[in-house]
Amino acid sequence: MATPAHDVDIAHTALLARLELTDAEKSAMQHEIEDIVGYVRLLQEVDVDGVEPTAHAAPVHNVFRKDASAPSMAHERMMDNAPDTIDDELIKVPVVLGGDEPGSA
Amino acid sequence: MANFVAKPAPATLHAAADALAAGTTSSRQLAHDLLERYRVVDGTIHGFLRVDEAAILAQADAADARRAAGKALGRFDGVPIAIKDNISIDGQPCTCASKLLEGYTAAYDATVIARLREAGFVFFGQTNMDEFAMGSSTEHSAWFPTCNPWNTDCVPGGSSGGSAAVVASGQALGALGSDTGGSIRQPAGFCGIVGLKPTYGRVSRFGLVAFASSLDQIGPLTHDVRDAALLLDLIGGHDPNDSTSLDLPATDFEAALGNVDVKGLRIGLPREYMEVEGLSDEVRQAVEQTRDAFAKAGATIVEVSLPRTKYAVATYYVIATAEASSNLARFDGIRYGRRAKDATNLLDTYFKSREQGFGDEVKRRILLGTYVLSSGYYDAYYLRAQKVRTLIRQDFRAAFEQCDAILGPVAPTTAFRSGEFTDPLQMYLADIYTIPVNLAGNCAISVPVGVASSGLPLSVQLIGDALGESTILRAAQWLTTTGSPMPAGDA
């Protein structure tokens, strides 16, 4: 039905998505994603010259909220949901290594 | 195979409301009866993820007390309803049938929940689903698959398969589900009940765990069309907490269902819909018989064209997975949910928590969505899909200049057998009739019209224009009452 795509770098994509895959999963996913991407290439045959993209299904704009603060949620509820905390005050995360740094904030 | 299809007594939300008003039942009695039924069948059906009996009875008793004191919150005070497990109920778990959200307790009510709570509804259990609403069979739940009450070897459809199954098996008077590419209509169709996907923006998405934000809508799965209409009246309407919510006046779709007549109604049949590969004969016949019933009652049948139908699935799988890859990024085990215990550093925590927390189907879609948004591919896939989406919307707009509602199948077949699809792409392609509606942002309803030779329900889909709910609800009401084209499918 469709030619599989052969340019899907599954390891890089999985890194971007922060998904760890075993070698077996990697090869299965590689195959399936390439299949789907191959199918999706069907869209290349559609003439989209001059067509505006649709980002929203509803033609609405300028939806805003008036600047008036309201009470926040109870601190305990946040801490109850947290897998790990520091003194029930901060969310605890494992040490941040250099390689984890984002590009910017 | 076994058949667990049943109608509770009273069988519908409106009948229960009437019985409560007449004093012939109590909220506790309603809850009690449904709990009885739950204990009998759900060990086989697996439609619910959680049923907290004590909490349900407490809500029911509170409603009864209000009613006894003459302070009922309204007509539906004390009526039970089941909720799909991707809709946030304050103080309750909300797992989306994913291991990653194990241990999470929702800290707020979804807007639809707040509205039902104000109306006095009793929240009766949370229903199973495909993990994060990704799937068409409810086989992709992290906990267990749900079975079709008509035939337990078959799937109930998905992703709102739990909601459809508990309604069809008489464990619920009605339920809420969500529909991103057919997730209400297809399971409703597979389980022989009514399922409505409202126009995008009619129902607030605030509190619905997002799969694909530009496609998701919450909607009802019910025993009859009237319940679908009245639930939409209750949950619909503008919500300042959802930027994509439409600012519309209050509706009374329920009242509009009295005395329906389809004379002069223009029913469109897209020629492309009958040319779909894999469309079963019985589904085709169900559509044709429905068409004939409409014609006989004085409706005008118009052939219309939706020429980009064949691109809908591809368009959908680019847009939906792209949005999903971003929407699901927040599930990282940092602030809530399950965090991998064996991780040694931050990167490893992300990797392992998401590896252990997500099922294969979710991973597949996250990968696909990440890929189509990644550098160098955005224009070729995502941007192009958005443009094709525009063309698909234009197709519908043109069709609705010629007709008032479009008639077609819900899915190419009746409910398929568990484990039948091993190739994800083949499963995706089966959503061909439901997906275009989400892409266009229109409304559509799945209506049971009969039973196939296999004993499984046959349903058709009525698609309305944007904000055309009144038209399709009235047509569906006619179809399920006076105009039923085929022998009734009740068990």
Place this chain on the structure above:
Amino acid sequence: MQYDIVIGLEVHVQIRTDMKMFCRCANRFGAAPNTLVCPICLGYPGVLPVPNEQAIRRTLLAGMMCNCELAAWSKFDRKSYFYPDMPKNYQLSQYDLPLCGRGHLRIEGKSLIGDVGPKDVGITRIHLEEDTGKLTHFAQSSGVDFNRAGMPLMEIVSEPDISSADEAYAYLVALRQVMQYADISDCDMEKGQMRCDVNISLKLPGATAFNKKTEVKNLNSFKAVHRAIEYEIERQAEILEEGGQFIQATRGWNDVLGETYVQRIKEDAEDYRYFPCPDLMPMRIDDELLDELRCTMAETPARRRERFARDLELPAYDAHVLTLEKATADYFEACVAAGAPAKQASNWIMGEILRHLSETDTPMTGYPVRPEELAKLIGLIEKGTINQGQGRKILAQMVAEGGEPEAIAREKGWVQESNEGVIADFVRQAIAANPGPAQEVREGNAKALNFLMGQVMRLSRGKANPQVVMQLLENELTG
């Protein structure tokens, strides 16, 4: 050796609003950790953002103040990367349709070391986004406070028009001025309300290409920006002279050691997978809104400077110093409005007050004496009730313990003695005790007159009205 230097700044400014950017939690600094949070700014399952109208207006206002082209249509995009201070693991930001496009900001006058400009520094864009939470690093783990997550944040990207540390400093001063003037932000760097990243690269004159650019991130004071740029210019020049290799890198700044260090090597461009946020609707910026904003638009610092010089007849230098910070200019104007002569008010503010603020590291807004009280103090001097020296003592007292100037003067006896009979006694005593200098004055020596004047002031314990003393001395010795 001389080099061509190219510097561009990316400045983040927190916008002053009542609530956060996409939820209703208070936008406030200094609360206990994780108390200004809600399901929305924590990225709980199912939540949706709704943009804060005021933050959008203030960003547009910033664009107007910076002479930017304003977008007719704008939108929010999602910028994806995983980091624990970012609840959704994407940041709501703006990619290809920022609220404000090209503009410029004028820099001129005294910078940290020398004078700069006048020069227009180009502004590439100003966009609106949400701030991240705050990470605190410990030995074995890190802790996250999400109070800051979701606060409205503006990013102002400059063109690489800046060519020295002094120009960068002046640009930041000008930017802060604009933000304060338009009431967009207090730009308090200590509170993280203004944060700066610097891009810098050098080339030898005549060379066609600049070396790979270095980005120094998270500089938290104007002085740190200045020092980091000076350091980088020197470091990069050394590499150029030695013919060494550049690596494109992100560097951090160690304020104690006064040097930059490698934070991260940049291999490829980051893949942020920007796409339009499906939860947020596009924004149409219509003329009506722009007209409304123009009406509320504050006087720019440049206009205020001109007005001070022209209408209040202040020297250009005074007008420049007084308008550097909006709070100072506001204080000055309030003082003048309360009746103080402009030049007197300017002298007191530029002298006593700014020195005090600088010594105690206090912002103008934290100065305890109200401008109306300063005007009263100046009034007492004008009337001759007190002299300058007494005025300084009274002001110090007002700063330390509060109080009303006239009451302090009376209570402490810091009142000027203008009674000629009393002063004449002191004058005669001074002349009698210092016959030599008196004789010199009679012979026309002005220096000796000042000496005798000092003697009289000492005898009066600083209370004598200097004008009266001078008059009587002259009468006595030259009259």
